[in-house]
Amino acid sequence: MDLAMPGMDGVQATRRITELGLGAKVLVVTIHDEDEFLVPALKAGAAGFLNKSAADTELIGALEAISHGHSYLPQHAAALLARRETQGASNRETGREMSLSPKTVEGYLARAKAKLGFHTRREIVRFALEAGLLRTEDER
Template identity: 60%
Template sequence: MTRVLLVDDHQVVRAGLRSLLEAVGHVEVVGEASSGEEAVTKAQTLEPDIVIMDLAMPGMDGVQATRRIVALGLDARVLVLTIHDEDEFLLPALDAGAAGFLNKSAADTDLLGAVEAVARGHSYLPRRAASLIARRRARETPRPGPGDVEALSERERVAIVLYASGCSAREAAEEMLVSPKTVEGYIARAKSKLRLKGRRDALRFALETGLVGREGETNPDA
């Protein structure tokens, strides 16, 4: 059973999402929040597997709330569900640590798949993610290409893929059966070899090299 916390400042939206999710039988909505502050508190007390996060809310917005939840080192992974366009909000959400991004216009057809992907430890991104990231290349320092994958050890490659997909050090450590500190070392070495500054750069590298699929499925063995 996947435990979900719904975060949206509109009660009608939360009710619709709850109905959609609970209809499948293997998703349990354990709580709801109408603000970023409430989301952070309930993520700690309710211990959901997935936080479905709106972006535009009064007070602490969804990006700030996502950053706080990720910084707390909780097991919960954040799936952003918003009416806002990816062009403006995808990269800030990923930088904050979101594991997935989905537009509300596609919720009726894609939300369950996104929840399942994120629950399995994968990222879930819109089809346009790779092109959105690539469009910013000209304004940034040149980045490594596919051939640079060979510069990584197997453990470094797995760690950077998990990092790119939104996993915390603790989550990656559980996947790799090592300590979080060891994972942080792998990620730091991989970022240094590949000249990556943060999660956004890592995600772009993983997309361009095929380590992460364009719809968000990670492929550590690629």
């Protein structure tokens, strides 16, 4: 699913597709920035999110993950989830904020850990801080 389409944007189309209840999985493949569109796409029911700049190397893996019932998110999603964790949000709170189940949030965290080679949430947070994807309270 692309996000920029004539007539209906990709988030709206994703929402409609998932509301049909046909079991179709939607992978958003877009040039748009994850910061702005990741959460709306997930809230609409997307099973994955991939930037077109990475599609040449990650598309097959994303499709395989989604076809096996998993989700697919870019590294940047790990930083988004880490940001939520540093604010004290539980999987349940994060899920409520993103319109996802706590199990889905747990799955995203597990996938981010596996993709980045991490074992703990603390490692994800450290990675996000070092990469400049997350700021401490003092830096805000």
